[in-house]
Amino acid sequence: MKKVEVIGIKKCFGNLVTLEDVSITLEENQFVSILGPSGSGKSTLFNIIAGLIRPDEGTVEIEGENVIGKTGRVSYMHQKDLLLPWKTILDNVSIPLILKGFPKKQARWRAGTYFELFGLQGFEDYYPAQLSGGMRQRAALLRTYMFSNDIMLLDEPFGGLDAITKRNMQHWLLRVLENLNASILFITHDIDEAIFLSDKIYVLSERPAKVKAVFDVNIPRPRNIKTFTSKTFNELKEDILNIL
Numbered sequence: 001m002k003k004v005e006v007i008g009i010k011k012c013f014g015n016l017v018t019l020e021d022v023s024i025t026l027e028e029n030q031f032v033s034i035l036g037p038s039g040s041g042k043s044t045l046f047n048i049i050a051g052l053i054r055p056d057e058g059t060v061e062i063e064g065e066n067v068i069g070k071t072g073r074v075s076y077m078h079q080k081d082l083l084l085p086w087k088t089i090l091d092n093v094s095i096p097l098i099l100k101g102f103p104k105k106q107a108r109w110r111a112g113t114y115f116e117l118f119g120l121q122g123f124e125d126y127y128p129a130q131l132s133g134g135m136r137q138r139a140a141l142l143r144t145y146m147f148s149n150d151i152m153l154l155d156e157p158f159g160g161l162d163a164i165t166k167r168n169m170q171h172w173l174l175r176v177l178e179n180l181n182a183s184i185l186f187i188t189h190d191i192d193e194a195i196f197l198s199d200k201i202y203v204l205s206e207r208p209a210k211v212k213a214v215f216d217v218n219i220p221r222p223r224n225i226k227t228f229t230s231k232t233f234n235e236l237k238e239d240i241l242n243i244l
């Protein structure tokens with residue numbers, strides 16, 4: 001089933017054309033990456049899918065429903081999605097449930113049931129500043145997941161992490177996703193990350209961003225450290241590098 005269908009999106013800011021005829025499809029339980037140069041309009045595309053801004057042309061359908069200008073249907077993690085420093089991790093992660101109307105106690109209980117899966121068990125009462133960068137990102141991802149369990153837009157969630165933590169987070173994310181029912185759109189600048197995580201990769205051009213190429217990632221799951229050195233991985237990487 002199609003979870004998200006973006007059709008022919010065009011977006012200008014004044015005279016600046018950022019997106020030009022962009023079409024993207026996300027199927028149920030798929031992991032789809034959007035790879036593109038800085039400033040090409042990837043975040044703008046997510047803002048349009050999330051209903052935060054309106055395109056000049058084109059439509060966005062979520063499960064067949066037109067959602068232009070409608071928020072609340074997907075969960076969205078921004079590049080620098082900060083946890084509230086004055087709230088504990090458990091309270092931070094409970095926020096979406098409280099916004100949805102759950103009483104505080106029930107929200108905390110429900111959010112708490114995911115702490116083990118997200119590698120945060122035992123840190124419920126810590127404050128964000130007391131956690132490592134990787135743990136903070138896992139908490140931010142869990143909070144995102146609490147918004148809407150099925151469709152997540154992740155805008156470079158590992159962009160600010162060091163190389164080793166980033167690699168660990170990529171492996172962790174794949175393991176977690178095996179246990180969750182989620183369809184994911186993922187923005188990244190990192191070709192290795194896109195191949196390792198995705199079922200499909202859209203490569204965007206420089207601004208105005210158009211879809212330059214679409215690659216299916218035919219690498220079996222579960223994937224592991226050996227994936228990075230496999231023949232299929234490296235052939236695909238070469239194909240993508242040739243396009244960029």
Ligand SMILES: Nc1ncnc2c1ncn2[C@@H]1O[C@H](COP(=O)(O)OP(=O)(O)OP(=O)(O)O)[C@@H](O)[C@H]1O
Nearest residue numbers: 013016018036037038039040041042043044045207
């Ligand atoms: N509200 C706005 N008003 C005017 N220009 C904007 C607005 N939002 C974005 N832009 C411009 O549109 C272009 C695309 O921005 P966007 O943030 O979508 O790019 P991006 O591909 O996500 O970049 P990065 O990878 O660096 O985050 C940029 O040139 C940006 O300056």
